[in-house]
Amino acid sequence: MHPDDEVCLCFHVTLRKIRHFLEREDPPVASLISECLGAGTGCMWCVPFLKHLHAQHTRGESPGLSISPQRYAEGRGDYRTTHARDPGVVREATGDPPGAGAAEHPGPVE
Numbered sequence: 001m002h003p004d005d006e007v008c009l010c011f012h013v014t015l016r017k018i019r020h021f022l023e024r025e026d027p028p029v030a031s032l033i034s035e036c037l038g039a040g041t042g043c044m045w046c047v048p049f050l051k052h053l054h055a056q057h058t059r060g061e062s063p064g065l066s067i068s069p070q071r072y073a074e075g076r077g078d079y080r081t082t083h084a085r086d087p088g089v090v091r092e093a094t095g096d097p098p099g100a101g102a103a104e105h106p107g108p109v110e
C-alpha cells in the first residue's frame with residue numbers, strides 16, 4: 001500500500017496521515033487513532049489494520065500494509081456484505097499468521 005492510499009475508506013484517511021499522526025501523537029493505544037479524522041469509527045473494516053499499524057509504530061517500525069489498495073478495497077466490500085473479514089486479506093495486509101491476526105477481533109479498537 002502506498003502512503004497516499006486510504007487505510008480508512010469511510011473517512012478517506014491515508015496511510016501517510018496515520019503515519020504522521022502516530023509520529024506526532026505517539027498514542028499509547030490504537031483506539032486513539034480515531035482522533036485522526038475519525039479513522040476506524042465508521043464501518044470498522046479498518047480497525048484491525050489500524051491496530052497493526054499502531055503495533056508496528058510501537059515496535060519502532062515504519063507502519064505499513066503489504067496489500068494492494070485494490071485487494072484491500074475488495075476485502076472491505078466483501079466485509080460490508082458478509083460482516084466478516086476474509087482472513088486471507090488480513091493475513092496478506094498484516095503478515096500475521098493464522099490465529100494471531102486481527103480477523104478474530106472484529107470489534108472496536110481497544
Ligand code: FES
Binds near residue numbers: 011042047
Ligand atoms: S474503512 Fe475505516 S471505518 Fe470504514
